[in-house]
Amino acid sequence: MSPRWFARRCLLIGYTLLIVSLLVFAITQALPADAAVMLLGENATPDALAAVRVKLGLNDPVWQQYWHWLSALLHGEFGISMRTGQPVGPAMLLALSRSLLLAACSLALMLALAVPLGIVAALRRGGPADIGASIVSYLGVSLPEFVTATLLLILLADRLQWLPATGYVPLSENFTDGLRHLALPVLTVSLILIAHVSRMVRSEMVDVLHSDYVRAARLKGLSGAAVLFRHALRNALMPVITIVALDVGYLLGGIIVVEEIFALPGIGRQLIVAIETRDLPAIQASALIMAATYAVANFLADVAYAFLDRRIRYE
């Protein structure tokens, strides 16, 4: 990988994170006409409002506020929660770890199912299995996460009583119980991802199967397996990395809803709670962490892709 390319990518992610921080700050602190009123509500006393303004530094000019906020961030200080009075950072990072666990399990399940499904659908193109899969995945992308989650709740937790409805048990405490509590959230997120990704894998695979080089490989008399695994799959699966990276963003959005429904104390839940309690530093921290995770995921995907696709390296 050429160092120039790598340097450019690093510069880009730095720029991205900067813009993200600006955006989050602007929307939550700079834009509101009166952030103090927004935080405490309309009925707050003038004294309380003044106190909050001082506490959060809202009287300073906007750019100065941003600067203080940003430099604190770079030192690892995310501010003090207005709800708990504790530093926001540690709680957020703990929550993030739980969300990452959820995300990782979902991605793993998704890859394990979506990729084979997409490949089979492409190989049996036009057949009943393909059409059936197409319809199911169409449904999958037309249902918002909260609908899927609630339907799964009804089916698996309420009617069949197979899995617990809500709650969280850390894996370190009790592995099987922890898994059982994770199952429904992971299933919800995975289902939608599977619907989405299997369609893309199928479409990529169909393109590759019709490519000139796969045709050439067949006409060279290679075995079906060799054509599929050595020639077709390799080319079809590379874009999957990009797709997965894009889905991380989608997944983060879904996580917010899923954690809310299943009462999973991840970072999405932190955001919702922060919004409900009007806890400005917590809102900012959770939003920033989520966006930063997405940016980093994309960056890693870029690097992985470049590692595998030799053509890009020589840019």
Next chain:
Amino acid sequence: MNPVLAIRGYTLEYETAAGPRRVLDNVSLAIDPGEVLGLVGESGSGKSSLAWAIMRHLPGNARERGGAIEFDGENLVGMDRKRMAAIRGRRIGMVFQDPATSLNPTLPLGRQLTEVLIRHRRLTREAAWREGIELLRRVELREPEALMRRYPHEVSGGEKQRVVIATAFACRPNLIIFDEPTTALDVITGARILELFRRLRQETDVAGLYISHDLALVARVADRVAVIERGRILEQAKADQIFIAPTSDYTRRLVAAVPRPERRLTRDRPGPSPVLAARGLNVYYSRARLFGRREATGARQISLQIRAGEILGLVGESGSGKSTIARGLTGLARFGGEILFAGRRIAARRDMDSGYRRAVQVVFQHPDSSLNPRHRVGEILARPLRLFGGSVGDIPRLLEQVRLSTEYARRYPHQLSGGEKQRVAIARAFAAKPQLVICDEITASLDVSVQAAVIELLLALKATHGTAYLFITHDLNLVRQIAHRLAVMRQGELVDLLPVDALTSDRAHPYTRELLAASPAPVGQETSSVG
């Protein structure tokens, strides 16, 4: 002696939404051992479908309606897949058209070569690798050991095609099918590949089916030639006979359409005064990026002159900069140096006023993208008319000039054929009554018979209007028929600028002579030419 391949009365149809489409109709061909049969047809003739039928790689909607394809006595039609898999690649090889797409971009070249050796000749990995290096050496590739480890995008088109050829020859097949193997390559590279092929033929005595749209090329390469039109074989003859004595009308037209440098189509002489001149012209490709500006010079220090009513041919291989000059002269790219027009100096794009724009028109290569798909033909022509002092009432006359009926004005581009679209593009250029029309490879995407008609049209228009042409092409034989003078470009520089009859003399630059050697005149005619 039994033929290697014998096709008897083979008929093939495709099921489409509009009903069955007959692609091959009662085709009968035979290829003897060691013989090369050329199959010539224009687009839609079914020649590629025949190749797929032989290789048994037909699409799902193909229906075979009869006939047999006998390979070494066995009928391939209806053969089970296992036995066919043993034949493919091992006893019948194939060389494809575009090596850039027929090689897997994610596998090293060596791997793609050795996999057939491992599969068909049952060699071990190491033995196959060694054999692969030998094969690459036989196809005249330098540093074969290093090349085995390279990826397709790291080597040139000619090198890729040699690897593909090596792979086809690797298992010592009885028959190799060549599907337009030099079409995607440059003229000189393509000529070298043909030489390689000639040599390999002598060494291995393999039989070949050489498919192409280029009659002249096939006649050089094959022993016998078959002409196919719309799924029917019209005639078969020995290669040198087909040019001298074609029997069917279609072949006659085809032969007549093949560009022959000695058959001069332009008989007049240009006027004395220059319409346009370029002095020290540099044309740039600019790609301004966020971090630094990357500017490349597509054409350097070009000086040439086009006189009234003259046809100046501009030839070169791809990347030589010939299209870049067209872009510079029409204000589509930034340039340095100067253009002289109507006594004025034009040093930058803003100097190109409406007088210049009117007098200098351009026609592009790809008929599909040069007409706005959302405009009707009438609108496309009305605009330049209105801009340059004509009126909408001139449209019928314009269409008539390019041999299209007036009702074409109501049509959309997607309702026209490639040749018809080019005619509209030409009409659009002539709507301004220009003094110079720049033709940027305008016939490169057309069938040879359509090309001949378009050239004839251009000459007729020139006779009527006295227009000059800057005719850009890579087809040397074509341009020698019509140009008064020829400019030769190589890697952005003007290498030669001479009157067309001086081309074969000693005045010509060595590169020009190389180009000439790579495009010899068609076989089977009275006067000999260089080559």
Next chain:
Amino acid sequence: MSDVLRRLLRTPQGALGLAILAILVAVCLLGPLVAPVDPEKIDFLGRFNPPGGKFWLGADQLGRDMLSRILVGARTTLPIALAATLLGTLSGAVIGTVSAYLGGRWDEAIMRTIDAVMAVPGLLLALLIVNTLGKGSLNAMLAIAVAFAPGMARVTRSVALTVRQQDYVSAAIARGEGSGWIVFREMLPNVIAPVVIETTIRVAFAVMLFATLSFLGLGAQPPAPEWGLMISEARGYLHQAPWLIVGPGIAIALTAIGFNLLGDGLRDALNPRDER
């Protein structure tokens, strides 16, 4: 126009999508007239009635008829989703076209910034904006529009760039046409089609996003019969009355599917195919 319609109806996706949406639009316009019962009518005796009899799709926790509520709910969701998408598309299209037109450094700078903005996932961005603006349908609509704008800018720019590189644009430049003509007469007619297709599919997302915001309590507010809100309110009664969730869920899915299908159908209908 009728030509496009004909081609649209020829594809199965187009026909089905159009049918679904026609029903939706009808429901939207006729609204309360079609509902068998007044959706706001509270009937304590009918609480939690399962589907059947008087309540075709059952009754909710306040005895309101689900069918009526779902039908009237279309009036909230559909116009807002459409408005949000159109607003987002328009603003995104302007940015994207300008960026493509400017080209070079400016184009790259704008696009890098757009990419950075898109690092904030859609729902997250919408949540933050609604948090600032305050809860409510109108604010939710604005939030969704803002969340969509960068994506549409990207799409428009990429289409505009492709069109710009076509030879017919070069021909226009070579003729000396002014920017106005080139952008509006040559480029725009060819840019519109792919943008329309993308917009149609985005409406499906807007429907889902709006429902999600309402579900989280930040979009439509009670007692509005918005589908997402209805599901949120029904969460507490999962056990007794699962139909409270299924009904609105199907409504959301059907709407989203309708727009997705229409978008797919338009993809075929709007591309001038070689008809010879």
